[in-house]
Structures are given as structure tokens and as C-alpha cells.
Amino acid sequence: MPSYENETCPVCGGKFTAEDDIVTCPVCGTPHHRECYKALGHCANENQHGTDFSFTPAPNNTPSEAQQTNENNQADNSQENSSQNYYTPPKEDKEEKTKCVKCGAEIDKDAPFCNKCGERQPSPQYKEYKSPIDFSLGNMPEMKTGYEDNKESIDGKSVSDVASVVRTNPKKFIPKFIQNKKVSWNWGGFFFGPFYLFFRKMYKEGAIFLAIRLIVSLIVQGIYAQPFADFSRYATSNYDKIISNPSDDIVNHLMGLYEKIVPMMLIIMGANLIIHLVIALFSDRMYRSKVISVLNKVDSQLDDGGMFNQTFNVMDTQTSLSQEEMKKLYLGKVGGTSLFAPVMAFLIYDLITSIISSL
Numbered sequence: 001m002p003s004y005e006n007e008t009c010p011v012c013g014g015k016f017t018a019e020d021d022i023v024t025c026p027v028c029g030t031p032h033h034r035e036c037y038k039a040l041g042h043c044a045n046e047n048q049h050g051t052d053f054s055f056t057p058a059p060n061n062t063p064s065e066a067q068q069t070n071e072n073n074q075a076d077n078s079q080e081n082s083s084q085n086y087y088t089p090p091k092e093d094k095e096e097k098t099k100c101v102k103c104g105a106e107i108d109k110d111a112p113f114c115n116k117c118g119e120r121q122p123s124p125q126y127k128e129y130k131s132p133i134d135f136s137l138g139n140m141p142e143m144k145t146g147y148e149d150n151k152e153s154i155d156g157k158s159v160s161d162v163a164s165v166v167r168t169n170p171k172k173f174i175p176k177f178i179q180n181k182k183v184s185w186n187w188g189g190f191f192f193g194p195f196y197l198f199f200r201k202m203y204k205e206g207a208i209f210l211a212i213r214l215i216v217s218l219i220v221q222g223i224y225a226q227p228f229a230d231f232s233r234y235a236t237s238n239y240d241k242i243i244s245n246p247s248d249d250i251v252n253h254l255m256g257l258y259e260k261i262v263p264m265m266l267i268i269m270g271a272n273l274i275i276h277l278v279i280a281l282f283s284d285r286m287y288r289s290k291v292i293s294v295l296n297k298v299d300s301q302l303d304d305g306g307m308f309n310q311t312f313n314v315m316d317t318q319t320s321l322s323q324e325e326m327k328k329l330y331l332g333k334v335g336g337t338s339l340f341a342p343v344m345a346f347l348i349y350d351l352i353t354s355i356i357s358s359l
Contacts, residue, residue, distance in 0.1 A: 003018075003057075004022055004031045004057060005017060007031060009031070010044035010045065011037070011039070011040050014033070016031065025055070026112055027043060029054050029112070030055040096108070096109040096110075100114035100116065101114075102119035107121070145167065145170045146171060152178065154177050154178060154292070155292050161295055161327075161328075161331060162177060164327075164328045164331040164332050165294050165332070165335030166291060166336075173288075176284050177288045183285070184284045185280055186280050186283045186284050188283075189276070190277065190279070193209065193275055194209040194275070194279065195346060196283065197209065199337055199341065201290075201338055202290050206341075206345060207345075209279060213271070213275055214349070214353065217268055218356065223264070227257065227261050228261050231258060231261050234257055235257075242254065294334055298331065
């Protein structure tokens with residue numbers, strides 16, 4: 001192998017010496033301290049694998065013939081005791097030789113790099129390090145939807161992708177999405193109303209229904225502003241008497257004022273009930289449109305040449321995923337549910353109503 005004296009380890013930044021235990025990446029040929037390679041778990045230039053990149057040693061580091069012979073002998077003596085976790089070259093077969101594609105030197109047929117010039121050779125045979133734990137997307141239970149092998153489609157989108165966007169409880173929604181009914185019943189939408197839409201990340205729809213709810217409340221309260229003010233003023237001024245020992249006159253007068261604002265409360269309650277019924281009947285339809293819209297946007301970006309470029313970290317182990325796996329992770333991130341969104345929507349709505357009521 002080439003001499004890497006005075007070359008720099010890409011992990012620790014230290015220069016190699018003749019005494020260092022050095023391993024090279026089986027893909028690009030980048031040298032590392034063996035301990036640095038083990039600590040990192042992969043090549044420091046892994047992000048350039050799949051390109052034309054390959055490590056080229058400095059010209060003055062090309063070993064002399066004596067150095068090369070000595071290094072080869074040391075490698076032969078230590079090969080059996082060295083760790084095979086990261087790179088295991090094939091068993092040496094002295095009878096099968098080939099020539100380096102760059103310098104023409106005679107090298108082993110299956111050598112990934114020329115031991116004279118360091119040039120990467122085409123189609124080398126080598127054994128890569130394999131983690132004992134499979135961190136691929138298919139082996140992560142929390143990311144499974146149960147529709148990974150489903151070949152059906154919804155509006156031209158695969159059921160698998162649709163389920164990835166839904167993520168939470170897809171078995172409830174996928175059959176409804178396939179049937180594509182205009183009206184269906186959703187208990188979550190009925191009980192929680194606009195806040196259920198925020199839970200399913202339908203922020204625009206949730207904001208619209210909250211705005212309708214607020215506007216109806218303000219209009220009705222405006223119509224009954226005077227009776228409500230009279231009731232509040234009388235109840236406040238006579239609070240101690242009402243609590244301690246109310247007389248018949250106080251109770252009768254208070255009830256008379258209360259009866260005047262009962263229609264206001266009934267109208268507001270009826271409007272809220274209608275809003276909850278509408279959401280319960282049409283939230284599945286709205287959610288279907290939301291999911292398809294997300295997929296259309298992602299597919300459009302991919303058609304324009306976009307790609308997912310990231311790695312997934314599990315227990316400090318960095319695992320590269322395929323584009324399809326990265327797509328599933330991204331869809332689950334933009335889709336799924338949010339507990340934070342409905343809580344924030346409730347607090348903001350309550351703040352707005354409190355401010356308006358105090359004016």
C-alpha cells in the first residue's frame with residue numbers, strides 16, 4: 001500500500017507516521033487511523049461516495065521499492081490478527097494478477113486500489129462493515145403503517161405514500177379515502193371541533209372555523225350587549241347579598257335579567273353545535289384533500305429535480321437511507337398529528353376573546 005507519512009487523518013487531523021495503524025476506505029481509498037475509523041463508524045468522506053471522488057496520496061508519499069516490500073511483509077504478518085470489522089480483502093491468490101488501470105503495475109486481481117500509485121480499481125471485491133443492528137426504515141416499528149406493500153392508489157398517489165402522510169391511525173382513514181365519500185362521520189371532529197383540525201395539521205381549515213365561531217359570538221353578543229351588561233352590573237353590585245342571604249326581590253330581579261340573555265347563550269351554543277356537526281361530517285373529506293395536496297407538492301419538487309439529502313441518526317449511529325426511505329420519513333414529518341398545535345390554537349383564541357370582551 002502507499003506510504004501515508006505526513007498525510008492527515010480526516011477524523012482527528014493528526015499526521016500519519018510510520019508506526020501508525022492505518023486503514024483505508026474500501027470505496028474511496030481515504031486513509032484513517034484504525035481507531036479513528038472505528039470511532040466514527042464509517043469513512044470520513046462517505047458523503048462523496050457514489051461520485052468520482054477517490055483519495056490521491058501526495059506525490060512525495062509514493063513509497064520506494066524497499067519501503068513497499070517492508071510494508072507488504074508487515075501487512076502479511078498482521079493480517080490474521082487485524083480486525084475484520086471494516087474491511088476484509090479477499091484471500092490472496094498469487095496466481096491471479098492484473099495491471100493497474102493507471103500506472104500499469106502488477107496487482108492482485110481483486111485489489112480495490114493499486115498498491116503502488118493508490119489508484120482506485122474498477123469493480124473491486126471487498127467485504128463491507130455491516131452493523132449488527134438493522135436501522136433501515138422497514139425495521140422501525142414506529143414508522144410502519146401496515147400499507148407498505150399495498151399497490152392501490154388514491155387520486156394517482158400510492159396508498160403507501162398516503163399512509164405515510166396520515167401516519168397516526170392510517171387504518172381509520174385509508175378505507176374512507178378509497179371510498180371517497182363526500183360525507184362521513186368523525187367523532188374527533190364532533191367533540192373537539194376546530195381544534196381537531198389543528199390536531200391533524202389542517203391549520204388553514206381550523207383557523208377558518210375558529211374565525212367563524214368568533215365572528216358569530218361577537219355578532220350575537222353585540223345584539224344582546226345591553227341586556228348582558230345589565231345582568232353583569234347587577235350581579236356584580238349585589239354579589240355579597242346573592243352569596244350570603246339573597247332576598248326574594250334580589251333573586252326575582254336577577255332571574256328577570258338572566259332570562260333576557262338566555263336567547264344569546266342558546267344562539268351561541270347552537271352556532272357552535274352546527275360548526276362541530278359540519279366538521280364531523282366533512283373533516284375526513286378535508287383531510288383527504290390535505291393529504292393529496294401534500295403529496296402533489298412533494299412529487300412536484302421531485303419532478304423538478306429535488307432530492308432528499310440527509311441521514312437518519314439512531315443511538316448515535318448514522319445510517320444512510322435510500323431516497324424512497326427518506327421520502328417516507330419526510331412525509332411522516334409534514335403529516336401525522338400535532339398535540340402542540342391545538343393547545344396553542346386554544347390559548348390564542350381564548351386570549352383574543354378575553355381582549356375583545358374587555359373592550
